[in-house]
Amino acid sequence: MLEPRNPQEGTDRPSLGRDAGQPINNAPLADREVPLPGAELGATPVAVHAWLDGEASEADARLADAKQVALWNRISEETSARRRMTTPAHVHANIMSALPAATPSLATSVSATAAPAAAATGMIAMSPVTAALAATGLLAAGFLLARLFG
Amino acid sequence: MAAPIPASEGLSRGSIRGYRSAVTNTHAAVSTEVDSDQEIIGRVIAGDRNAFGTLINRYSDPLYRHALGMTGSPDVAEDILQTSFIKAYHHLGEVRGRFDAWLFRIVANGCKDWLKNIRRTHLSYDEDDQPSNFNTPDEDLDRTELRQDLDEALAELAPSLREAFVMKHVEGRSYEEMADLLGTTVGALKMRVHRAREALQALLEEKYA
Numbered sequence: 576m577l578e579p580r581n582p583q584e585g586t587d588r589p590s591l592g593r594d595a596g597q598p599i600n601n602a603p604l605a606d607r608e609v610p611l612p613g614a615e616l617g618a619t620p621v622a623v624h625a626w627l628d629g630e631a632s633e634a635d636a637r638l639a640d641a642k643q644v645a646l647w648n649r650i651s652e653e654t655s656a657r658r659r660m661t662t663p664a665h666v667h668a669n670i671m672s673a674l675p676a677a678t679p680s681l682a683t684s685v686s687a688t689a690a691p692a693a694a695a696t697g698m699i700a701m702s703p704v705t706a707a708l709a710a711t712g713l714l715a716a717g718f719l720l721a722r723l724f725g
Numbered sequence: 726m727a728a729p730i731p732a733s734e735g736l737s738r739g740s741i742r743g744y745r746s747a748v749t750n751t752h753a754a755v756s757t758e759v760d761s762d763q764e765i766i767g768r769v770i771a772g773d774r775n776a777f778g779t780l781i782n783r784y785s786d787p788l789y790r791h792a793l794g795m796t797g798s799p800d801v802a803e804d805i806l807q808t809s810f811i812k813a814y815h816h817l818g819e820v821r822g823r824f825d826a827w828l829f830r831i832v833a834n835g836c837k838d839w840l841k842n843i844r845r846t847h848l849s850y851d852e853d854d855q856p857s858n859f860n861t862p863d864e865d866l867d868r869t870e871l872r873q874d875l876d877e878a879l880a881e882l883a884p885s886l887r888e889a890f891v892m893k894h895v896e897g898r899s900y901e902e903m904a905d906l907l908g909t910t911v912g913a914l915k916m917r918v919h920r921a922r923e924a925l926q927a928l929l930e931e932k933y934a
Contacts, residue, residue, distance in 0.1 A: 618923055618926065618927065619919070619922055619923055619926055624919055624922065627894075627922065628900075628915070628918075642930070643926065643930070646926065646929060646930055646933050647922075647926075649871060649933055650871075650875065650894075650925070650929070651894070652871075653871055653872055653875055654894045654895045657790065657793070657794065657895045658790065658895060658896065658897055660786075660789070660790055660793065661786050661789070662785040662786050662789040662803075662806065663799070663803065666785065666789070666803050666806060666807065667778065667781050667782065667785065669803075669807055670781055670806070670807050670810045670811065671775075671777070671778055671781070673807060673811055674774065674777065674811060674814050675811075675814070675815070678769070678770060678771075678772050678774065679769065679770055679814055679815060679816070679817040679818045680770070680818050
């Protein structure tokens with residue numbers, strides 16, 4: 576959805592959804608799931624996207640928009656340089672020295688299947704037994720509180 | 726130290742078949758056999774703590790590039806990498822399936838968490854961390870300017886668009902590899918990359934086109 580044309584900038588400013596009243600430059604990055612001002616979808620010819628995706632030749636892309644091809648060639652020089660970057664030498668040693676002394680153990684319970692995903696997402700993994708014990712404990716605590724105040 | 730995976734091959738091809746091929750191509754005369762990730766994980770769990778260093782050597786470069794592309798800060802990228810490998814060590818016995826994809830998700834989530842927790846508009850690369858293949862001062866100046874402008878433009882993108890652009894254009898992955906690692910479809914990723922390009926182009930074309 577687009578807001579009415581901004582008379583000061585002369586561009587169509589896309590809506591920011593729940594932060595529509597907030598200036599876009601102050602919006603949290605996570606909230607910017609919409610095109611930026613001036614970034615109208617479709618501004619880049621299909622042939623240029625196809626070339627950048629390796630599905631068409633540069634000559635075809637140049638025929639569509641030579642200026643954009645020149646821009647992307649410059650950007651590609653920079654991204655190619657970044658692709659050659661390697662991890663700083665001290666990082667390996669830092670990681671090895673920060674490893675815990677304990678050897679990681681094999682997981683054998685149901686939690687073993689949940690834990691890798693939990694580790695990846697930062698969530699807490701809990702086995703059914705642990706969950707049952709926690710639930711029992713909470714029920715007992717609730718019962719005691721009810722006895723005390725009820 | 727094991728040879729780093731060629732950047733253009735990306736992490737996914739660094740899953741053991743691709744890595745094996747990369748290493749044997751480079752060091753054919755030296756070594757023709759490379760331990761699989763699972764073999765190394767088995768050694769670590771059996772008590773060979775130093776074997777974990779092989780996994781670090783094998784995967785740190787593409788993961789570092791991803792973290793650097795996402796955060797724009799070498800220091801933050803190092804921190805995320807270190808934290809991720811330590812987290813992976815803790816949970817090493819719980820790995821099911823591909824270790825490299827599992828490890829990538831830990832790093833990718835670390836980057837996204839960092840982006841969520843910090844409101845910033847610009848963090849530039851340290852000059853010493855950047856390779857320079859240019860000879861003249863003018864070219865170096867030009868290059869530095871483009872680098873800074875690209876960093877600023879990347880920082881304006883939503884994390885999901887930035888992630889897609891970095892994986893495609895900085896890490897050189899195929900859409901299929903990206904879909905495999907991110908657990909989404911090729912079509913959805915193409916759309917994200919296209920949107921990222923449109924946004925970057927809008928931000929950069931006035932100055933550079």
